[in-house]
Amino acid sequence: MLPPKYKDLLKFFETVDNTINYIKSKQGSPQFTLIQKGVQNSTKRKFEVHHIQQILSVCPFMYNQNWLFKEGRYELILDFPSNIKELLSGVEKEPSEECLTKFMLSDLLEKRKAYFE
Numbered sequence: 001m002l003p004p005k006y007k008d009l010l011k012f013f014e015t016v017d018n019t020i021n022y023i024k025s026k027q028g029s030p031q032f033t034l035i036q037k038g039v040q041n042s043t044k045r046k047f048e049v050h051h052i053q054q055i056l057s058v059c060p061f062m063y064n065q066n067w068l069f070k071e072g073r074y075e076l077i078l079d080f081p082s083n084i085k086e087l088l089s090g091v092e093k094e095p096s097e098e099c100l101t102k103f104m105l106s107d108l109l110e111k112r113k114a115y116f117e
Helices: 004-025 032-043 049-058 084-089 097-101 105-116
Strands: 064-070 073-079
Touching: 004 032, 004 049, 004 073, 032 073, 049 073
Parallel strands: none
Antiparallel strands: 064 073
16 A cells, blocks of 8 residues: 555656647647646646656656757656657666657756856
């Protein structure tokens, strides 16, 4: 039996997956603001970036993270790695190169720091 906080995180995780699949089925880009809105509508709970960080601390290669500069600000884009089925089935134990070459939050902060210097 999971503690309540882990149950909440599991529910968020499942809802994020469903929301990303829904957005992609509508030919959309899975931007965090759209995912956030879908998760909050489904769970009736507040969903923030720190929840994504918690999910990624448990399953670091479950989502690819990209930053898109749009309308003067950065937007977080979450997507599934191309080899997600193999990772989940245990056929592949390592993430694809795609996961390792994407910008992480620390990279974005470094670029931002350099930009404002």
